[in-house]
Amino acid sequence: MNRLPQFVLCLLLSMFVTAATAQIEIRPLAEQAPPKPVPLGAHQLTADDAGAWLDGLMPYGLAKNDLVGAVVVVVKDGQVLLAKGYGHADVATGQPVDPATTLFRVGSISKLFTWTAVMQLVEQGKLDLDADVNRYLDFRIPPRDGQPVTLRELMTHTPGFEETIRNLFASDAQHLLGNAAWVKEWVPGRIYPPGLVPAYSNYGAALAGYIVQRVSGQPFDDYVEGHILQPLGMQYATFRQPLPAALAPHMAKGYAQAGAPAKSFELVNAAAAGALSASGEAMARFMLAQLQNGSYNGAQILAPATLREMFDYRRAAVPGLPAMALGFYHMDRNGQDILGHAGDTQWFHSELALFPQQGVGVFVAIDGAGNGGLRKQLLDGFTDRYFPAPPEVAQPALASARKDGALLVGRYANSRASASNFMAMLGLFSQVRVEQAANGELVTPDFHNLAGQPRHWREVAPFLWRAADGHELLGARVEQGRVRWISIDAVSPVMVFLPVPAWRSAAWNLPLLAIIVLVFALAALLWPVAALVRRACGKPFALTGRARLWYRLSRVAAILQLLLCAGWAGVLARLDANVAGMDSGFDGRLRLIQLVGVLAVLGIAAAAMNAWHAWRVPGGWWRKLNSVALLVACLATLWFVASLHLLGLHLNY
Template sequence: MNKPLLLLVPALAATAALLAAPAFAHPAPAPTARAGTAESAADLIETRVAELLDEQKVPGAAVALVVDGAPVLTAGYGEAVVGAADFGTGTAYYTGSVAKLFTTAAALRLVGEGALDLDADVNDVLADVEVPDTFPGEPVTLRHLLTHTSGFEDRIAGWARWAPAEMPTLAEFAADEMPERLREPGTVTAYNNYDMALAGLLVEDASGLPYADYVAEHVFAPLGMDATAAVREEPAKGPAAAEGYRYADGGQVPTAGRLAPATPAGPGVLTTAEDMSAFMTALATGDPRLGEGVAEQMTTRQFGMDDRMPGMGFSFQELAGPGDGVWFKAGDLSGYHTSLAVVPARGIGVHIAVNGDGEDAAATVAAAEAIVHDVLADLDALPAAPEREAARDDLDAYTGEYTSVRTTRSDFTELTRVFAPVTVEAADGGLTTTGLSGDPAVPEQHWTPVGDGLFQERDGTATIAFTADGYLLTSMSPTAAYEPVPRYDSTAVHLAALGFGAVALAAGFLALTATGIARAFRRGERKPLLRTATAWAAWLTGGTAAAVLVLLATAVADGNLLVQQVVTGAGVLPAVLVLSYAAVGLAAAALVLYAAAAAKRQWTARTATGQGFVVLGGLAFAAILVSLNLAAF
């Protein structure tokens, strides 16, 4: 029973990395022969992308490089469709969350025209959706949506579950799938996909046009982005449109889950390397065709939880530090991963897209982001890390377990926080963290105190900070803070309860099975009915629990496939949820029957102890299923 639990850890860790906000690992810059020129940066891209495709087992890629406000490189590499079509500069691919930049540009354009107000209650514009007044006097505004400070829970499970013909409208989706408001708006950065879906609905209601039509006419057309579009049906795959893949069983397997009603948040948006070159050029040069002042607003710091740490522009995040002038955005869908950075002061833009998860999507994303980082370093576009002297600090005040504020607490994806926790420990005069880097090759990091609650990565450029109210911030992912986990809700408590439940149920299942077989071959006194019913309920609880663990282990054995199944609701996950409810019900039934048998004095001391151990194990297992929303009530 324990082996399936062990199999969950690596896959869920990878899943947590992908479902979390993009984490930029700040590697040391790679040397080049002619550092600092557009040509050297283009050469670096050519070399490193070829290495990425080979090492990560990704079919193809598209890149665009802008330097001094002009396109320098636009290229495709590898295959758009395995064995059938090459990846070209005009090959379309899904942007993922990079499309949030299109939504942001559209919304800010309407702000400039007076049709939207950054600081007005969104309910003033929304026609068919109403955001509840959870925090009286603190309404959600467009500014909150564009900086990911709305306070909504981030929940994406099932977002891609519809067939194209059955897909609801954006307004229907926004009304039916509205998550809970968890925090007062404007207080905590918590990357949230619903934010941008709602921002897209504001674009619709303020303009009177469907989202896809508005961005086509007012964002894409002015820049000549003729191949970029928001779609609700899959295009034919070939030279004109790339297929997305995951690497499994020694080959490339097409993915699913790229379409959803929440188009403004990223799914269902196609672009090309040529179009992204045009878009980056507009951002890097402040092109008024995006809207007067739109690019400048997007690349200006709008919110931060600590002035010493990177913060948020509108949809963009600061890459290295506050006021560094380097802005970053990433996007991920099953089989497609994109990264984009712009440096307006230098007229620089870098974009990389791949059409494959590779063996481990988190590693593929980290490799692509490392290329973006190294290109910026080659162009001397990254500010030098500030020199800070080591300082004394109360390290014990920061130790413990943390979880991303993005962690969903209303569905089964809460599993990720238990099997992929972030921990902070005091060691060697500093701190050691695990699970904080988005790169699976860097599971552990070490930090030196350099200020009040501020720490510098040893042998690196990243920083972390702890706020007065206990949040952990990291320069690797400014789009989401981390909050401390109470001891009673910690990974250790969950795993202890799960381990005890699994052992008790396994022992009971085997013992009851052996007893049942033995009794089948010999006659004996019939046991009291309630005792027999308790035994059957406990036996069924153990069998159902085993099925839950086996199916869950099957689901997470391929982390890339698991991410796809989360958004589509397909695969074995529905069966896991049904069986989880059954296990909880059976555990409760076993408890009731055990108590009833005790009231009738049907137990001996020995049988009461043995059966009680199994019933208690079932309750512990059921409690974890409920706690992690595998059986949500």
């Protein structure tokens, strides 16, 4: 049998297969970023959609809340998606807000630049996050329970410092101390164990800024400008105070209300904690660098690993509530990781929010004494519109709701507080009361507005409650059957509310205070009234000699006690003006009030002698009773003077 045709056929087939195989080239697909999930019901985040939504929200919000101007910037996928200005930067000249050039005071968002500077020096091996900060200082931070303060604790607001507000702002350039002098002026007491209780601290951030200055060998303003602002091309941004001449014309004027006159430029002594002025588009560059592994337009301000360390670090004070990252705090909502920071000065309110999983960032700044909730409305609305929460299935109440809620019933005080000076008064007047309704729900004041309507909370997980009127969460850290503290998701990374011990409870302290003020008022008022009645009836004053002297001195003591109470009430009323640097005579009035306090305390001796003389004379039960009431009221003031530190020798607060 002839095999040649078969051979030829096999040869041709072999050649065909070889040729075909040679033409096949397998090329792997280019690596692509994983697709970003789009939640069900979400709007597509585009410039047109976001712009139309903002154009509906912002002009109405400004008008409704009597605000002058605002800027909103959104970045996405490595570029500016939109930047919009609303209202006016200067009402008198009609100058509109320009998102590229109009500067806003961004308050505590400044801290993110301070923490970035700290981490740059950590990268260089010049700073250690877990070392005693005294290693880098030319003055000393005393230990607490033998433990020092570390930079990690400063970045997570857990060094244990009490609140510090004295000279936080300056009234004018002549009184501007600057960051370095401010942190050395007074070291606040450490009232909590380090690394344990979150208590937001401007002093801690300012201290970190001074450490940057010390270790880098450059003034803080120069360092940030050279290592962050200039590399990112943030031409319209500065920490310098007063503003450089080239930037001053671009600063938005501050306004209390839309129809009010413009305010002067705010000067912040704690510069590293809150002195940045920046335009919307300048802040966009900073957000883009944070979202792109520390890089923007060829400038690398942080290594990718460093940025991951900042974002990935989590310190949750309350299980189930947002945690603190390194410098950034979580504002998580709708299942999205959201990191950022808010900022407030007297006349400006801002917020920066990063959605790292989505490559999205939002910055808003509003001009006004208050923002009327517009800032929160914008960010919550943005998240709900573009990253809505998945549908929720109604769940039955937890069987543990009544038992768990009962543990929380009581009074709580904010961890951001003072304990060594007269500012302790705020802790008495701002206590939060938690109660339990008949259906097991918790009932609290509005944590954002203690004078607002009560809020109800329903337990959705062990020791985690959701607001009946929204998405907000309240949680508790419970250890060994006792509540360590509670918080809500809006502030849990940086503040908690601690159970108030019985001796500090406003439940009896405030009624006692009201009673003694009433006793002093009656004693002071009835003194001249009794004299007028005697004169009208032609009756002589029954007391003579020393009894008359001590009676009159006891009434003077009552008047001094009233003046002392009125003086401290005035201090609390003017506290905001002092913090903002607008009350230059504040310290002088404090000394005057303390002098009145010393005289009032000495007046207790007069009340005691008056009571002694009253009880020596037979009969006269009215005089006996009111003399004892006045003496007891005077003695009770010693409790408030001591527990609230009303007669401190220093003026540090």
